[in-house]
Amino acid sequence: KAGVTQTPRYLIKTRGQQVTLSCSPISGHRSVSWYQQTPGQGLQFLFEYFSETQRNKGNFPGRFSGRQFSNSRSEMNVSTLELGDSALYLCASSLQFRTEQYFGPGTRLTVT
Amino acid sequence: GIQVEQSPPDLILQEGANSTLRCNFSDSVNNLQWFHQNPWGQLINLFYIPSGTKQNGRLSATTVATERYSLLYISSSQTTDSGVYFCAVVKANFGNEKLTFGTGTRLTIIP
Numbered sequence: 001k002a003g004v005t006q007t008p009r010y011l012i013k014t015r016g017q018q019v020t021l022s023c024s025p026i027s028g029h030r031s032v033s034w035y036q037q038t039p040g041q042g043l044q045f046l047f048e049y050f051s052e053t054q055r056n057k058g059n060f061p062g063r064f065s066g067r068q069f070s071n072s073r074s075e076m077n078v079s080t081l082e083l084g085d086s087a088l089y090l091c092a093s094s095l096q097f098r099t100e101q102y103f104g105p106g107t108r109l110t111v112t
Numbered sequence: 113g114i115q116v117e118q119s120p121p122d123l124i125l126q127e128g129a130n131s132t133l134r135c136n137f138s139d140s141v142n143n144l145q146w147f148h149q150n151p152w153g154q155l156i157n158l159f160y161i162p163s164g165t166k167q168n169g170r171l172s173a174t175t176v177a178t179e180r181y182s183l184l185y186i187s188s189s190q191t192t193d194s195g196v197y198f199c200a201v202v203k204a205n206f207g208n209e210k211l212t213f214g215t216g217t218r219l220t221i222i223p
Contacts, residue, residue, distance in 0.1 A: 048210060
């Protein structure tokens with residue numbers, strides 16, 4: 001069974017631009033979560049989707065948004081990029097509630 | 113929110129040595145996972161262990177949920193074991209799947 005996939009793997013953007021990252025969960029998994037990893041803040045939760053509904057949101061500004069489609073694929077969008085948004089963005093999927101979460105390889109975003 | 117503390121923050125060992133990594137958490141949990149982050153950033157699942165003991169080859173883990181801690185044991189360390197190990201928990205709360213991560217233990221195995 002294929003694992004969690006994320007595209008693109010690497011991205012370089014300019015301050016003020018916007019970016020969309022994509023995540024395809026493991027087949028059959030309905031829950032998708034997004035995390036940001038930076039050297040200073042570690043791994044932080046962004047948001048979680050289940051059956052196209054956002055169930056939880058982390059403490060990030062409104063510039064960060066996401067959505068989930070009927071096939072469970074998810075996208076996250078960051079508008080008006082700032083230098084501090086440079087990070088590794090990780091997506092995780094799980095089958096249902098209270099089950100093991102599996103991570104994709106991540107998208108490394110650099111904002112210049 | 114729930115607090116997750118990992119110790120030690122850094123560990124340097126000779127190849128062949130054994131190690132114990134600790135994870136303390138401040139509240140009841142539905143889920144506890146151990147991960148190894150590879151040099152490219154991907155989190156590799158080691159154990160899903162909200163309670164009890166599990167073993168997988170040279171690695172084993174124990175979670176004592178009533179005392180709010182988990183231990184990861186690595187025996188006969190190899191250089192490929194080097195990297196950062198994370199503990200992550202989901203606070204016991206209906207409908208919550210948010211993983212809260214510790215700050216990690218950086219393990220360096222010297223040949």
